[in-house]
Amino acid sequence: MTQPIRWLQDEIADRMLQKLDIVKLDVRDILAIPDFHGKHFSTFAKRFPRAIIHSIAEEGVSNFQIRLNKFWANWRALFRCSRAGPLAAYRSSGKINLPDNSVDLVFSDLLLQDLADPKLFLQECRRVLREGGLIVFSYLGPDTGKELRPLQDASFQLKNLVSSWDMHDMGDALMGERFSGPVMDMEYLTLDYEKPELLLTDLEALKLTPPSSMKGAENAVLPQKITLEVVYGHAWAIGKNLAKAQDNIAYIDLNQIGRKTR
Structure with a gap:
């Protein structure tokens, strides 16, 4: 997300946290990816006051901005946060700069x-x-921006979302990656505009249209x-040390093998 649409990111974060109100979780470390300066910091500070927040900040968000926002949410968070690298580094490597088994909440x-x-990522x-x-x-799900599809021509082009997974695709992927108890839901939000220039600014921020379409839109x-279309989901990492099966062969973690005592 970029600055023109930051309010949306903040609003969705608030709705995500509301959905977690009924979830009980002992949290020592949180990974926020992407991280940004928003209201979610105060909720983290209230619900998980002793947690360390590991930030993977998106482009255009400075480490200073994030630390300052955490400070106003809870001064202790200033000393309980770490930088796990910028989002650009994750995009290029596909790796999160944290050790195995190091966080309780992503x-x-x-x-x-x-993401392609x-x-x-899962x-x-x-x-x-x-x-x-x-x-x-x-x-954002595949129905995002559906009103604009009939308008496409040589002068005004839309970009497809890099990932067009709906919530059923994501639920299947969570099960395939051995997450437990996935819960998926979806809602439609409608954004109304008084001026086409504001619409185009948000479309670019949402990465639904390239900058070159701004000129073509003058005639559209x-x-x-x-x-x-906003898709929400959560799932648990349970049974990480259980045997894995691949190609009809079972692989057992060494930690599962114990010496029998008399």
């Missing part, structure tokens, strides 16, 4: 739609989650609203 707000293969999240940890995420009759 909080990912509006990222998955920009969300399955690789694998990394399961790697860094401790046994019994939780992944919580939101992303744009709608006064767009629909966002």
